[in-house]
Each structure stands twice: as C-alpha cells, then as structure tokens.
Amino acid sequence: MLSGGPSYTRGVSRGPLLTPDVVVVGAGPVGLAIAWRCAQRGLRVVVRDPAPGSGASHVAAGMLAPVAEAYFGERELTGLLTESAARWPEFAAELEAATGVDIGYRTEGTLMVGLTADDLAEARRLWAYQQELGLPVTPLRPSQLREREPALAPRVRGGALAATDHQVDPRRLVPALRLAAERAGAVLVPEPVRNLAGVLAGVTVVAAGCGAAALTGLPVRPVKGQVLRLRAPDGGPPGFRHVIRGYADGEQVYLVPRQHGEVVVGATVEERSDVDVSAGAVLRLLRAAIELLPELAEYDLVETVAGLRPGTPDNAPILGPLPDRPNVLAATGHHRHGIVLTPVTADLITDLATGGATDDPLLAPFRPDRFHTGTGGRGVAGSEQSRKDEAWS
C-alpha cells in the first residue's frame, strides 16, 4: 500500500489492499503503456496521476518519424526511434483489438518538401545524411510530389518521401492506453506523487514527463511547443493524406492530416516553461503552412495550444534504474519523440520491472547514469540547449 497516499484496492479476484508490485508515476502515453504491459504480465500495478493525459501528449502531433527526425549527431537515438517505429504496427493492432478504440494510426507516409531553392538545399543536406544511415528516403521531382499530393503549392521546388514514417492521434491513443491498462488490471489513482520516498511498491516507475525532474533530480527540462489545429470547412477529411513536413522561406512546419478532418500544424521549439500562445508564433506557423498548402487558408482555425516537451541535454530519453536507487526506474525525457518511443519504452521498462534483461543493448545509451555528475558524466539540466534547426515535433 502507498504510505500516506490513497489506499489501493484492485479486483476481488486478486485481493484488496496489497502493496503494488509497480507504481507508475504519470499517466501519459509512456506511463500508461508501461502500466498496460506490466499488468499483462500479471503484476499488481497502480498508476498515480491527478490529470491523466494532460501532459505533452495532449498537444503532440503524433508523428512516428524515425526517418524524418534522424538528425546529425543523434545516431543512437535514431536507432531507438527506428526500433520503436518498427513495433508500432503490432502495438497499434493489439491496442485497438484490446479496446475497440480507433487510435488514428495511419500509414500513408511522410512527404518532406522545400518551398524555395534555399529551402530545398537545406532539406537535401539532411536527406543525404538520412540516406547515408540507410534510411528509406526517396527523392521526388516536383511533378512526382504533386502526383502524390495535388494540393501542394505549385511553388514547392522538390521533396522526398519517407514512406515508413507514419502517424497516430495522441488524443485517441492515451484514452485507449488507459482503457487497456485498466482492463488488464491496473488501477489509476488520480493523485500526484510529491515525494518518491512516500511510495511503497516493489518498483516505482517515474514516467511523469517534465514532472520527473522534481521527483528525481534528473536533467529533464520543459521545451515549449506551440501548435495549431485546423479543420476542413466541409467537415470532411483534409485535402491531403500524407504528413507533410517542410521548409518554407526558412521556416520549418509540419502538417498532420487526420481522417476526421483535423490538421495539426506545428510547432515552435522554445526554451521556456510557460504554455502561453503568442500571436507571432500563430502567424509564422500559419504563413508557412499556407505557403506549402494554399487550401489551408480556407480551413477553420479551431485551436491554438502550447505544451512542454520533456527535453534532456542530449535530446534522448532517460530509461532505467536511478544510479543510487535500483528500484526506481526512470522512463522520461522523451522530448520530441514520446509517442513514437512509447512501444519500445514500455517493453524495455517492463522487462526491467520484471527482473528481465537489464543488459539489453538497446538500453545502454539511455541509462540515467550517463548524467551522473559525480563520475565524470555530462552534467545536468540546461547544460545543452536543443538545437532550433533540428526540432520539428
């Protein structure tokens, strides 16, 4: 039972008021997926969160983009993104089968485009790097681009297809994960954890997004992102099917079409911790979006919103036991990639929670002790800013 916290009761079949095997702190996509997997393995699981799904996932676009987001200097992260994206088809199918919820998983792929010659030159440098890594990036001529997406502006100079970069709708994903976790036996307690010392459990998993820093001292910092949501005026699906990521007169923007008519336009990347929406950001995002896809000017602007990505000094997640507390597992710092990384994070952390492969080579680059200051690690939060030209999600 949780000391000083709410009493924990679960289904009659397994008995009430037992100390949970696992307490998961945070009911975002990461925490809920871990809770689901742990409960599937027969563990008694409690999830603590006063506002499930209210973190970064509420704002996120839901791009599953290991290819388009393979950036210079992030080779190990790219490997993890690729591994997790490969698990997504099965993960989505299993989740939809377990819950009956359509999570908006779509596989049309991603078009990466450049509006001007300068935009295209910049984009091509990145595509060349991605191809060097062996990632599937297929350059397209303007005519081939418009065959795939006739709604693209005639000015768009060129592009490339990342056919394996897919998308899911995070606002459907999170409720589905919650339902799946609860059906598997996990219990959600709508209260925060203020101090890990007050949690009694075999294993505590800290999956609290930006909230992890206060609980653990790990170098997780908020990285603000502003996003718009548009809606096709006739209530039908948007007039394009691919995720479109582009450079438009030096401005980066992405456009994520949902089947039910929504288009997510994002996103700013700001080293700030407020969630205010600024007129300038709305202007820049809309201008870039409409330059790439003129018909968006006719869409309704239905939402402007900002969220906080859980960023880390090296832009990679923090996964595994805290250096001085082996029973506390970190599953945080997913920054721009928490949606795509949900399946692999859930599998790795569940393995750790059940005493399985602690030496999984996938985990090695992402362990919390890489930041341990006492042993010559790389230091703490804020020591490195995320590079503006790398961030899209």
Ligand SMILES: Cc1cc2nc3c(=O)[nH]c(=O)nc-3n(C[C@H](O)[C@H](O)[C@H](O)COP(=O)(O)OP(=O)(O)OC[C@H]3O[C@@H](n4cnc5c(N)ncnc54)[C@H](O)[C@@H]3O)c2cc1C
């Ligand atoms: C603008 C924007 C666009 C994005 N686009 C993408 C994208 O296209 N693809 C992608 O993969 N990722 C994207 N992301 C990143 C993604 O949203 C995050 O990486 C992901 O949500 C992290 O998941 P999480 O469960 O760790 O944290 P969160 O989603 O932030 O959830 C954390 C949860 O923990 C709870 N919590 C916090 N503190 C406590 C506490 N003390 N006790 C109990 N509960 C607590 C919160 O209430 C919250 O419910 C985007 C993010 C933003 C902001």
